[in-house]
Amino acid sequence: MMEINKKSPIPIYFQLKQIILNRIKKGEWLPDSPISSERELSEMFGVSRMTIRQALNELVSEGILYREKGKGTFVREQRIEQSDAMSFTEAALNQGLEACNIVKNFEIEVADMSVMERLGLDNYEDVYYIQRFRTIEKMIIGVEEMYIPVKYIGNIKKDDFKGSVYKLLKDKYDYSIDHVKTTLEAVITGPDELKLFNLKEPAPILKVTAVHVTDKGLNLYYEESLYRSDKYVFNVNIYRR
Template identity: 45%
Template sequence: MIDKNSPIPVYYQLKEDIKKKIANGVWKVGQCIDSERELSESYGVSRMTIRQALGELVQEGILIREKGKGTFVCEPKVKQKDMMSFSNIISKLGGNLNTEVLGFEIIDTPEDMQEIFPFEKLYRIDRMRIVDGENIANEIVYIPCDYCGYIDEDLLKGSLFEILEGFGYTIDYSQSSIKAVVMDDYYKKLFKVDKNVPLLNIYSKTITKNGKILFVEESIYRSDKFLLEVDISTREGKFR
């Protein structure tokens, strides 16, 4: 299983083999994998190498360590890295996505959004995104009525990106802020869970190719089911 003469690092070979075993059902979601000692003996490598491989799998969200209990296989998460609609992400992962429209109304533009949207009326769209039967994300979107053609609840069960692209907009990027949210009775009811689960609040402005803020979205995600990867870099000369 491990070729110590290969130019590929041993820990990486080990990591890939553990991932293959998980994919093949040797260790199932929620199951405790072999201990470091057992893995060291079965693979014939040092415990330090085992620890490095397991550490990277924990960082990747494939495994989770529970103190005093062992290392367990995580449930696969919805993973978002690039600018892509939630619908497209789930489609690429092969998941089954349903969208429940919890609210769809025309409102007066809130005072704190009047600088962003100098319009009298906004659509307020409240949707629950359900993946493989579990409530994963609650999205509340604000978009000027003037930006849209005809929208109804049936259309909103699909991709909002596709709806807006149909109106001639080309989405370029989004600006987001992320913070943790404490689970309470309201969120337990919203996500239909009876236990505390970690939540993320993501507030974002989605911007078109010509620099127009197209819509504002405030979403709550179950972070035990959703992973957002953010790449941060600096341009030369920006920081001194």
């Protein structure tokens, strides 16, 4: 068991936070299960309940834990929260989650009418079709299909898409994504999604369709994705014009 180092310059409450997070990551405290009480934690680590409460309050505000009046403090089921033009990988890293992209399909095909219209293409042009499974902590929570015109990125490899697409496009081609034209809708899982997401019965999932636009106004690529709604939250700012 990790111990509190009272001689360390690192605040005691922060050390305690890291110990709790480590226990959750190791599976010692499972989602929706209670953690030890403030009194138990105080006795366990030899620190005041005020310090314990400070650590727990921060973990509650960060969405790691939640409280139920009269019952205690529980581990919250972790969901990735994505906001605005932030990539999935960036969002996961910001929350301290282990994200991975599994590239299942990578090929060149001729754009269909839907892709042509969304990307503003004049002809039936070649596009890269990339299908990726999105995982958090080794669990598949989403499947993404992307269509990127070959003329915009030239020669590229399958393995290039294992990381953040935004970072890839910026580092290799100097494209900066400025905004994303997005449509969100709830749909019910079909047989393929039930198997992919390891669900026992049909459930609502989130369908995302999006055109990613550069700072120069170029519709760079089109995306269609499905995400488990119990594992993924998409935050949107809506302004009244």
